[in-house]
Amino acid sequence: MAMNKKTEREIRRDRLRFTKNKLSSNMILLAIAANALYFVSIYGSDVGNYYYKIFIGGSIIYNLVFMLAAFLSSEGVKNYKLSYACLSVLLGVLQVARIFGIPIRALRAKNPVAGAKCATVMSGGQFRYVTICLCVSAALLAFAGVMGVIRSSELKKHIAKLENNEREGTGDE
Amino acid sequence: MSDLKLQHLEKIYDNKVQAVYDFDLDVKHGELIVLVGPSGCGKSTTLRMVAGLEDISRGKLLIDGRDVTRMPPKDRDIAMVFQNYALYGHMTVYENMAFSLMLRKENKNEIHQKVLAAAEILDLTSQLNKKPGQLSGGQRQRVAMGRAIVRKPKVFLFDEPLSNLDAKLRSATRREILLLHKRLDATMLYVTHDQTEALTLADRIVCMSMGHVQQIGTPLELYDDPANIFVATFIGLPPMNLFEVRVENGKAYNNEICVDLTAEEKEKLAGYEGRDVIMGVRPEDIAEGGKIMVDVISNENLGQNTLVNGSAGGHKITCKFRRWCSYKTGDSVNVTFRKKHFFDKDTTAAIKG
Numbered sequence: 001m002a003m004n005k006k007t008e009r010e011i012r013r014d015r016l017r018f019t020k021n022k023l024s025s026n027m028i029l030l031a032i033a034a035n036a037l038y039f040v041s042i043y044g045s046d047v048g049n050y051y052y053k054i055f056i057g058g059s060i061i062y063n064l065v066f067m068l069a070a071f072l073s074s075e076g077v078k079n080y081k082l083s084y085a086c087l088s089v090l091l092g093v094l095q096v097a098r099i100f101g102i103p104i105r106a107l108r109a110k111n112p113v114a115g116a117k118c119a120t121v122m123s124g125g126q127f128r129y130v131t132i133c134l135c136v137s138a139a140l141l142a143f144a145g146v147m148g149v150i151r152s153s154e155l156k157k158h159i160a161k162l163e164n165n166e167r168e169g170t171g172d173e
Numbered sequence: 174m175s176d177l178k179l180q181h182l183e184k185i186y187d188n189k190v191q192a193v194y195d196f197d198l199d200v201k202h203g204e205l206i207v208l209v210g211p212s213g214c215g216k217s218t219t220l221r222m223v224a225g226l227e228d229i230s231r232g233k234l235l236i237d238g239r240d241v242t243r244m245p246p247k248d249r250d251i252a253m254v255f256q257n258y259a260l261y262g263h264m265t266v267y268e269n270m271a272f273s274l275m276l277r278k279e280n281k282n283e284i285h286q287k288v289l290a291a292a293e294i295l296d297l298t299s300q301l302n303k304k305p306g307q308l309s310g311g312q313r314q315r316v317a318m319g320r321a322i323v324r325k326p327k328v329f330l331f332d333e334p335l336s337n338l339d340a341k342l343r344s345a346t347r348r349e350i351l352l353l354h355k356r357l358d359a360t361m362l363y364v365t366h367d368q369t370e371a372l373t374l375a376d377r378i379v380c381m382s383m384g385h386v387q388q389i390g391t392p393l394e395l396y397d398d399p400a401n402i403f404v405a406t407f408i409g410l411p412p413m414n415l416f417e418v419r420v421e422n423g424k425a426y427n428n429e430i431c432v433d434l435t436a437e438e439k440e441k442l443a444g445y446e447g448r449d450v451i452m453g454v455r456p457e458d459i460a461e462g463g464k465i466m467v468d469v470i471s472n473e474n475l476g477q478n479t480l481v482n483g484s485a486g487g488h489k490i491t492c493k494f495r496r497w498c499s500y501k502t503g504d505s506v507n508v509t510f511r512k513k514h515f516f517d518k519d520t521t522a523a524i525k526g
Binding site for chain 2: 008011012014015017018019
């Protein structure tokens with residue numbers, strides 16, 4: 001079936017009415033997975049009691065809240081909800097900001113444990129690993145969010161156009 | 174759409190039970206064939222052999238001239254609609270209809286157009302985002318049909334698609350299938366045990382019993398000119414009344430009934446003079462007035478006509494009168510037989526003369 005580009009674009013847009021934004025949704029789920037890798041590895045640091053007391057408890061709560069918010073965002077984005085797409089972008093930005101939280105501090109902090117393997121709370125290798133996890137997670141969230149914003153706006157416009165056509169009684173798209 | 178040829182198909186299961194015997198049928202392009210018969214007569218087995226869901230023990234199956242006897246179902250280019258719809262509950266109507274095309278990895282835009290076109294035909298456009306659980310039985314069946322339509326198969330197979338619907342919806346969906354058939358000009362094979370469906374839908378009916386084809390013909394042929402007692406009693410509601418009578422001197426009679434034979438009937442029964450035959454009379458071919466006396470057992474007013482069940486001597490008889498009657502149990506009514514059918518007592522085959 002030969003279709004010119006304009007028609008193809010129109011059909012692609014029309015498809016949004018009946019299909020879910022699975023790509024964005026799945027990307028957010030991957031971002032949650034990347035965050036989970038960060039989440040489990042950060043507590044593998046040779047930290048002693050000091051870091052647990054100050055940061056780790058809060059970090060656990062933040063991570064749980066983050067994953068819940070990301071999951072809700074995934075469901076919202078799947079159904080072309082603009083607000084959830086924006087939330088996804090925001091979560092992506094927060095993931096980048098988090099690099100400057102625990103990982104940087106842990107990399108710079110002297111290890112309080114006597115005879116520990118590393119001089120600092122977090123080794124350079126572990127720092128690189130958790131930073132990559134956070135960056136990947138951030139990129140996925142931001143990309144999914146941006147795509148969600150684009151698609152939900154497209155769908156909104158398309159539906160408005162269809163309703164307009166219907167009101168005018170043309171019936172065509 | 175294409176021709177379908179079933180050449181001497183037989184189905185023998187591993188336990189040696191034979192479900193279908195020598196099924197031979199040529200289905201022309203665009204024809205709607207209904208396989209009808211009681212439960213266990215082999216009609217669904219035949220359909221499943223065509224679909225490729227059952228192996229064919231003997232015989233050949235040709236679609237569009239191509240031998241598909243040993244071909245797997247996916248390569249036969251047929252679509253089947255099941256009695257229980259077989260929809261994916263977690264998918265929307267759109268996704269259900271698009272699913273088979275997605276599996277074939279067709280272009281998504283083309284899939285979209287095909288699904289919308291099918292939804293338009295089936296009046297499902299406003300339901301595309303709903304899940305099957307949110308639809309009525311009739312709508313679900315339409316989705317199942319839509320799923321078949323989008324594939325543009327060579328042959329459509331329907332396995333008792335209306336059996337799960339209530340009477341009103343069944344009648345409406347039946348009309349839709351008929352319209353769909355005309356609109357798509359599709360070759361369809363339809364299985365049902367409901368003779369009303371068979372008579373209203375079919376271009377030709379295949380009547381089956383115990384794995385054997387009893388008669389193939391147009392609905393009118395089966396109704397007016399049944400090949401044997403089975404077809405005569407299976408087609409038509411209420412079923413045909415049967416009487417054992419002796420043919421003698423231009424009359425067919427027994428202890429309670431005696432009817433004069435027409436010239437045409439005499440000619441037909443020429444070889445049966447002095448012998449016993451089975452006489453069949455449809456309830457709607459019995460009219461009030463005449464010399465056969467019926468003792469009324471029950472009187473059922475159906476609105477446009479009345480069913481009177483009674484006995485003529487020792488024979489049970491059902492009459493369908495075309496008016497509102499109010500006979501009471503114990504009343505007597507005189508009736509006459511308009512059209513009579515005669516069957517050989519031994520072979521049960523219709524006497525054709």
